[in-house]
Every structure is written in C-alpha cells, then in structure tokens.
Amino acid sequence: MVVQTPGAGPVATVPPGPLPMGWWTRAAVSAGLATAGLSRWLGLGAGSIIGGRVTLALDRQALRHLAAGRRVVLVSGTNGKTTTSHLVAAAVRTAGRVAHNAGGSNMADGAVAALAEARGTEYAVIEVDELHLAAVAEAVDPAVVVLLNLTRDQLDRATEVGAIASAVGKALARHSSTVVVANADDPMVVSAAALASRPIWVAAGASWLGDASSCPRCGQTLTFTEPGWHCACGLGRPTPDWWIEDSKACTADAVLPLDIRLPGQVNRSNAAMALVAACAVGIPADQAASALREVEVVAGRYAVVHRGGQDLRMLLAKNPAGWAGMLSMLSDPRPLLVIINAREADGRDTSWLWDVPFEQFGSRQVVASGERAADLGVRLSYAGLEHRTVADPLAALKALPPGQIDVVANYTAFHQFRRRLGREREVAG
Amino acid sequence: MSGESTVAIGLLLPDVLGTYSDAGNATILAQRLRWRGIAAEIRTITVRDVPPTSCAVYLLGGGEDTAQLFAADWLRRHEQLRRTLETSAVTLAVCAGLQILGRSMSDAKGQHYPGLGLLDITTAPGRHRAVGEVVATCAVPGVGSLTGFENHRGVTTLGPGIAPLGRVIAGTGNGTGEGTTRHRGEGVLTERIIGTYLHGPVLARNPALADHILHQATGQLLPDLELPDQAALRQTYLRGPAVSG
Numbered sequence: 001m002v003v004q005t006p007g008a009g010p011v012a013t014v015p016p017g018p019l020p021m022g023w024w025t026r027a028a029v030s031a032g033l034a035t036a037g038l039s040r041w042l043g044l045g046a047g048s049i050i051g052g053r054v055t056l057a058l059d060r061q062a063l064r065h066l067a068a069g070r071r072v073v074l075v076s077g078t079n080g081k082t083t084t085s086h087l088v089a090a091a092v093r094t095a096g097r098v099a100h101n102a103g104g105s106n107m108a109d110g111a112v113a114a115l116a117e118a119r120g121t122e123y124a125v126i127e128v129d130e131l132h133l134a135a136v137a138e139a140v141d142p143a144v145v146v147l148l149n150l151t152r153d154q155l156d157r158a159t160e161v162g163a164i165a166s167a168v169g170k171a172l173a174r175h176s177s178t179v180v181v182a183n184a185d186d187p188m189v190v191s192a193a194a195l196a197s198r199p200i201w202v203a204a205g206a207s208w209l210g211d212a213s214s215c216p217r218c219g220q221t222l223t224f225t226e227p228g229w230h231c232a233c234g235l236g237r238p239t240p241d242w243w244i245e246d247s248k249a250c251t252a253d254a255v256l257p258l259d260i261r262l263p264g265q266v267n268r269s270n271a272a273m274a275l276v277a278a279c280a281v282g283i284p285a286d287q288a289a290s291a292l293r294e295v296e297v298v299a300g301r302y303a304v305v306h307r308g309g310q311d312l313r314m315l316l317a318k319n320p321a322g323w324a325g326m327l328s329m330l331s332d333p334r335p336l337l338v339i340i341n342a343r344e345a346d347g348r349d350t351s352w353l354w355d356v357p358f359e360q361f362g363s364r365q366v367v368a369s370g371e372r373a374a375d376l377g378v379r380l381s382y383a384g385l386e387h388r389t390v391a392d393p394l395a396a397l398k399a400l401p402p403g404q405i406d407v408v409a410n411y412t413a414f415h416q417f418r419r420r421l422g423r424e425r426e427v428a429g
Numbered sequence: 430m431s432g433e434s435t436v437a438i439g440l441l442l443p444d445v446l447g448t449y450s451d452a453g454n455a456t457i458l459a460q461r462l463r464w465r466g467i468a469a470e471i472r473t474i475t476v477r478d479v480p481p482t483s484c485a486v487y488l489l490g491g492g493e494d495t496a497q498l499f500a501a502d503w504l505r506r507h508e509q510l511r512r513t514l515e516t517s518a519v520t521l522a523v524c525a526g527l528q529i530l531g532r533s534m535s536d537a538k539g540q541h542y543p544g545l546g547l548l549d550i551t552t553a554p555g556r557h558r559a560v561g562e563v564v565a566t567c568a569v570p571g572v573g574s575l576t577g578f579e580n581h582r583g584v585t586t587l588g589p590g591i592a593p594l595g596r597v598i599a600g601t602g603n604g605t606g607e608g609t610t611r612h613r614g615e616g617v618l619t620e621r622i623i624g625t626y627l628h629g630p631v632l633a634r635n636p637a638l639a640d641h642i643l644h645q646a647t648g649q650l651l652p653d654l655e656l657p658d659q660a661a662l663r664q665t666y667l668r669g670p671a672v673s674g
Contacts, residue, residue: 152448160448160493213444219495221444221476320450348561349578351628354453368658374665377658378633382453382460389658 025065028058029116036113052109055116063108066115067140070099071281072124074140076133076168077148077189079322080270081106083262084148085127086298087274091288092281097121104299107132111140123281130164134171137178144280145172145196146181146273149206150188151321152352162216165192172196179280181273184240187229191216194235202276203227203240204269244272249289256289261296266325300418307421309402312337314418318346318410320355326408333362335400339370339393339409339417346410350375358383369396370413393417394424435468436647439484439518441526444475445500449580451490451523453630457639458486465651476503482513485646489526491581491628494536497525504529504545515547519646520622523631524581527616527624528552531585548617548624549588555604558582562666563600563627565615568592572637575615576666577627585626587617594618594625602626621645634666 021029036051055062073092075085082104089100099118101110106129115124128136130150137145150165169192172180182193184201193199215222215231222231230236242251249256249272260271271292278288297303305312313334317326330336342350350372358380366387368376377389390396393413397405409417440455455471462469474480476499487510492500504511514520520530528534531550535541558581565575575595584604587593593603593614602615603626616625623642625631632639636659640651 162493162495213447214496214499219499349449349580349628351450351453351578351630354450354456354630354633355447372665374658374661375633378656378662379453381656381658382456382633384460389661 021065021068025059025062028055028062029066031055031058032062032112033116036117049105049107049109049113051116052105052111052113055112056109061139063112063115063136063139066112066119067124070115070121070124072126072140072142073144073146073277073281074126074128074133074137074142075146075148075277076128076130077146077183078130078151078319079325080148080266080273081127081129083267083298083301084146084270084274085125087260087271087292087295088146088277089125090295091274091278091283091291092123092125094287094291095283096123099124099126101127102299108136108139111136130168134167137171137175141175142178144179144181144277145175146277147183147189147193148204148270148273149183149186149321150192152319161188165189165216168192169195181277181280183269183273184238185227185229187222187231187235187237188216190238191235194238199238200242200276200280201238201240202273203243204273205244205265242272242276244268249275254285256285258289258292260292261294262298262302264325264329266328300414305421307397307424310397310400311404312397312407312421313404314414315406315408316411316414317408320352323356323408327357327360330361330406330408332404332406333364335365335367335403335405336361337367337369337393337396337400337405337407338376339396339407339413340368340373340376341371341410341413341416342375343371343412346412353379358385361385365400367396367399369393370409394420435470436462436486436643437481437484438469438471439481439487440471440473441480441487441489442476442500442503443473443490445496445503446490446492446526448493448496449491449524449628451488451526451628451630454488454490454521454523454632454639457630457632457636458488458643461636461639461643461651461654462647464654467647467649480507480510482509484513484518486642487514487518487520489520489522489529491524491526493525497529497534498542500525501529501534501542501544505543511545511547514545514621516621518621519642521632521642522622522624523628524579524583524626527626528583528585530622530624534583548619548622549591550585550617550624552583552585554582555584559601559604559626561600563602563615564598564667565595565600565602565627566598567595567635567638568618569594569638569641572635572641574598574663574667575625575627575631575638576634576663577625577629577631579626580628581626583626585617587614592618594623634662 032051032055035054099121101114106127111126165188173195176197180193180196180199183189183204185206217235218233228237303314317323368389373391380387388399443452459469530547531544534552560580563579567575594616597613
C-alpha cells in the first residue's frame with residue numbers, strides 16, 4: 001500500500017499482521033454475537049452492548065485480541081464523537097473495510113461488539129467515551145487518537161474535567177507510536193495531548209470555554225488573546241499544524257475543501273479533525289475530503305423526518321457545549337421542539353440547562369417536552385422565552401405549525417423519540 | 430443602568446465556581462424582582478475584578494477542588510467584601526461556596542485550609558461522594574420542602590450556635606447530625622447567610638427560598654408569582670424520596 005504523506009504531521013506506522021486469536025477468545029466472541037442476535041430477535045435493542053458485555057465477561061482480553069492487527073482510530077472527547085467517527089469511517093472506507101461502532105455504543109463493550117461483528121477488517125474506527133479512553137487505548141494500541149474537546153458533561157457521573165484530562169494525558173504518554181490528532185484551541189485537550197509523543201495540532205475552535213477559564217495544569221486563570229490562550233505556568237496554545245479558513249482545511253503546503261453537508265461551524269471543525277485523522281492512517285487527503293462530503297446523516301442526527309405536514313430536522317445536544325455548537329445551526333426562526341430527559345445516560349442533574357443561553361433564541365415558537373419538560377419550562381420562562389409545555393413529544397408536535405421544525409433532544413430523549421417515530425411508520429405501513 | 434432603586438445582585442467568581450450551573454440563581458433572583466416591577470441588575474464579578482460592596486445580594490456557587498481553594502484565597506484578599514458579607518448584604522452560598530465561608534476545609538490528605546470564617550462550620554472529606562436528589566424540610570417559615578441535587582464529598586460540621594437550613598428527609602446534605610438530635614442537617618441558616626449543598630439550581634427548584642432572600646435583601650413585601658411549570662417541577666422531585674427516572 002502506498003502511504004501518501006499528508007501536508008503536515010506524522011503518519012501512523014503499520015502494525016504487524018493479524019495475530020491468531022486463542023480458542024477462548026473465539027468462544028467468548030461467539031457467545032457475545034449469539035447474545036446480541038438473541039437480543040435483536042427479542043426486539044430488546046441493537047444488542048451490541050449486551051453482546052459486548054458477554055464477550056468481555058468471558059474474556060477480559062477480548063478487546064486486545066479483537067483489535068490486534070488492525071489499524072485502529074479512536075475518536076474521543078465530550079462532544080462530536082459520533083459525528084466525527086462517522087466522518088473518519090467514511091474517509092477510511094475508501095481504502096478498505098472498516099469496523100465501526102456506528103450506533104454510538106462508546107464504552108469497551110461497544111468497541112468489542114463493533115470489532116466482533118466486523119472480523120478481519122484492515123481498519124477500525126471506534127468512538128470512545130472520554131472516561132474510558134485510557135482503558136480502551138491500553139487494550140487496542142491505536143494508530144491514531146482523535147481528541148476533540150474536553151468539557152463538562154453529566155456532572156453526576158463524571159469526575160472533574162481536569163481529572164479526566166489528566167487520566168487521558170497519562171494514557172497517551174504510554175503509546176509512543178500513536179499519532180494524536182488534538183484540538184489546539186481547547187486548553188483541557190492541550191494539557192492532555194501535550195504528553196503525547198506524536199501530536200498533530202488542529203485549530204478546530206472551541207464553541208464553549210465555560211469550563212476552561214482556569215489552567216488545567218496549575219489552576220491559575222488563563223489569558224485568552226485571539227486566537228490563542230496561555231497561562232503563566234507555560235501551558236499555551238501550540239502552533240497549529242492544520243487550521244480552518246472559510247470552508248477549507250489548511251496546512252503549510254496544502255489547502256483542502258471542507259464543503260460538507262452537515263450543518264454548522266462545529267461540524268466543519270469535526271470534519272477537519274476527521275480529515276487529519278484519515279490522513280494519519282494513510283488515506284490520500286483528496287480522497288478523504290471527497291468522502292466527507294457524502295456524509296449527510298449520522299446515527300439519525302441531522303435527518304429530516306416527514307410526519308403529517310411537518311418536516312422534523314433531528315438534532316442532538318446534551319450539554320452546554322453541545323448547545324453552544326447548536327446555536328449556529330438554528331439560525332432560521334424555525335419553530336423549535338426541545339426534548340429533555342434525565343436518565344442515567346443523560347445525567348440525572350438537570351442544572352446544566354441553566355448554562356444554555358436560551359435567552360439568545362429570539363422569538364421563535366418553542367415547545368418544551370420530555371421527562372423533564374417542567375425543568376426546561378421553568379428555565380425557558382426565566383430566559384424570557386414564551387413557550388408551551390407538553391411532556392409527550394408526539395403530542396407536543398400538535399402544538400407546532402406545519403412546515404419545517406427543528407427538534408433538539410438530549411441523548412435518551414433523542415433515541416426514544418426516533419424509536420417512536422419509527423414505530424408509528426411501521427404501523428402506518 | 431444602575432439607579433438608586435435598582436437592586437444589584439453580585440455573582441461572585443462564576444469563572445471559578447461555575448461548575449454546577451449555580452449562576453442560574455442570579456438570573457432567578459433578578460427576574461423575580463423584574464416581574465414585580467422592581468429594577469434589578471446582575472453584576473458578574475470575576476477573579477480579575479475589584480469586587481463592588483454595594484450589592485444587596487451576593488451569590489457563591491460550587492466548583493472543583495483546586496478552584497475552591499483559589500476562590501477562598503481570593504475572598505480572603507478582599508477584606509471590604511468580607512465585611513460586606515458579614516454586616517450588610519444577604520448571601521446565598523452553594524456547595525464549595527458554603528464550605529469557603531466556614532472556618533476551615535480539609536482535603537483527603539488531612540491538610541487544612543482556612544475559610545473566610547463567616548460561619549462557624551468546618552468541612553472534611555467524607556468516605557463517599559454524595560450524589561443524587563435531596564429532599565429537606567426548610568427551617569425558614571413558609572418555604573416548606575426543599576428539593577435539589579447534591580454532588581459533593583464534604584462533611585460539614587456545624588458549631589453549637591449555628592442552625593442548619595433544613596432537616597434532611599432524603600439524601601445526605603451536611604452529612605452530620607443537627608445539634609444534639611439525630612436528625613441530619615442540610616446547609617446553614619444565619620441572619621445574613623444561607624448556605625446549602627443543593628444545586629438544580631436551588632432557587633429554580635425552590636422559589637419560596639428565592640423570595641425569602643429577596644425579602645431580606647430589599648425589605649419589601651413581594652406579591653406571589655405564578656410561574657408556569659413550577660408546580661409540575663416541584664411535584665417531579667417531591668412526590669417521594671425514591672426519585673428516579
């Protein structure tokens with residue numbers, strides 16, 4: 001295979017060929033796949049998590065064995081993991097078969113399931129929850145790690161953001177051959193990726209710095225001077241190897257188009273990170289850039305669902321940083337349905353709604369919905385936003401006019417709503 | 430524009446103590462005044478500012494461990510602000526903000542750090558992190574049940590002359606008994622300072638507590654406010670101690 005050197009930064013080394021998998025791992029993988037199949041047959045879900053758990057319970061080394069011999073790209077960070085991993089997978093697929101946890105099951109069990117379901121692929125693109133990045137990286141010895149951003153998410157579950165950055169940094173330092181594609185504009189990411197042997201710095205922007213006002217290394221207040229930031233202790237924004245100008249990704253000796261179909265500045269940043277990651281596993285840059293253009297829908301996000309006389313644009317935002325990125329996508333004065341849950345995967349604490357600048361939403365029609373519709377409704381009232389509150393999202397649609405509607409939901413609310421829309425269609429035949 | 434009759438709400442160090450969205454408490458206080466025709470402004474006071482001493486209410490929120498020590502140090506360096514909190518303003522302090530106002534805080538290694546000394550309380554780390562919903566009965570007459578979300582490892586011991594803000598029904602709160610009784614306490618309540626472990630933010634969940642603070646700060650009798658969704662929100666969290674989804 002010809003490995004074309006991209007504009008800047010190192011190219012990941014090719015790992016040794018596939019290793020033979022032990023009989024026990026093979027048995028554990030079979031048991032996991034059988035469980036996943038059973039779960040799907042029973043209609044319990046996609047089955048990837050339960051299948052992965054069974055495999056891991058039988059063989060704790062399963063992830064290591066399944067990943068051996070593949071060129072693995074891990075995509076991590078607080079926001080944009082699913083979208084960016086889809087973009088990377090699209091680019092890498094132009095060069096060979098790819099195992100990918102496309103549904104967004106992003107802990108070790110999800111990674112195991114994705115690798116087990118697509119055996120013998122040359123590549124794997126795995127989205128990993130930032131809390132699990134250290135453990136997964138240890139097992140799969142990745143060719144490339146993409147580190148998008150590190151902000152606060154699910155306060156009730158996560159430890160402090162600084163502690164996450166520190167754990168990620170230690171993990172990256174242990175993998176001297178791994179290329180780390182890191183966002184130079186995010187101080188938390190820089191504090192972690194600065195410990196990597198082979199970083200490629202991308203000026204991908206930071207839409208929300210609410211958690212980044214004090215230095216992740218020493219606790220002093222950071223100084224932000226457009227376009228950089230620095231601390232008296234010496235930590236500062238590294239000189240970027242790649243940056244974004246208008247709709248182009250630029251490096252010292254190349255300019256590549258980023259005319260993607262996914263909306264918003266935040267997705268242009270995700271695309272730039274994906275492009276650099278694809279180049280780092282040896283995909284020719286032009287080939288990768290054109291593949292990014294083909295991505296329209298990511299695990300149901302950005303899809304437009306026609307229902308009755310309404311066109312529902314499906315968007316997912318689950319924390320203040322995600323909402324900050326969403327603002328540029330909601331530029332039209334379209335009616336808006338917001339659906340908020342507070343289940344375990346969402347974080348039980350709804351306080352974060354108060355860090356979303358709903359005040360900036362202007363005079364559009366808004367309906368508050370979901371299992372925590374009342375929390376959202378109270379927040380919207382204090383933001384001065386007139387709205388209606390209808391806890392059931394399907395009933396809430398009746399309170400909105402025909403035509404285009406933006407639907408923004410957090411994690412479990414998004415998937416619940418999609419499932420209900422899907423079931424409705426099946427019934428309608 | 431700040432006039433004679435404008436009530437100023439000082440949001441202290443949201444850049445350091447902003448981890449748990451407690452800045453929402455400032456929005457809530459200001460809006461509840463405006464809706465009653467009283468002018469209000471929020472003054473955001475960051476570590477780079479010289480803090481004004483003219484605010485009627487000051488707010489401190491929760492934050493991460495290093496940020497908390499940094500904030501305590503910053504407050505100790507602003508003696509005039511300290512005196513204002515002690516003698517004239519009304520203060521709502523949440524979580525790390527509450528601990529900072531006490532006599533001392535200690536970390537997992539047993540290292541002690543001085544607080545501002547405005548409250549006769551001390552805080553040490555507990556064995557487990559307390560994370561989840563809290564229901565408490567509030568000691569302020571007319572406030573009723575308090576609801577909020579706690580997320581801390583602090584165990585706060587109150588001195589003999591200081592009372593808790595409420596009695597814990599569900600959850601952890603201070604993690605210590607209330608005086609000589611076996612009831613568990615939540616937060617502290619003095620003439621000028623309300624301290625609590627509750628996020629949510631606490632005033633979004635408990636509007637009567639917000640109005641108590643505003644009444645203390647302005648001396649005005651405030652008419653009732655009916656906010657849509659408020660009753661439903663409280664019902665979500667107060668319908669029973671087993672709060673899960």
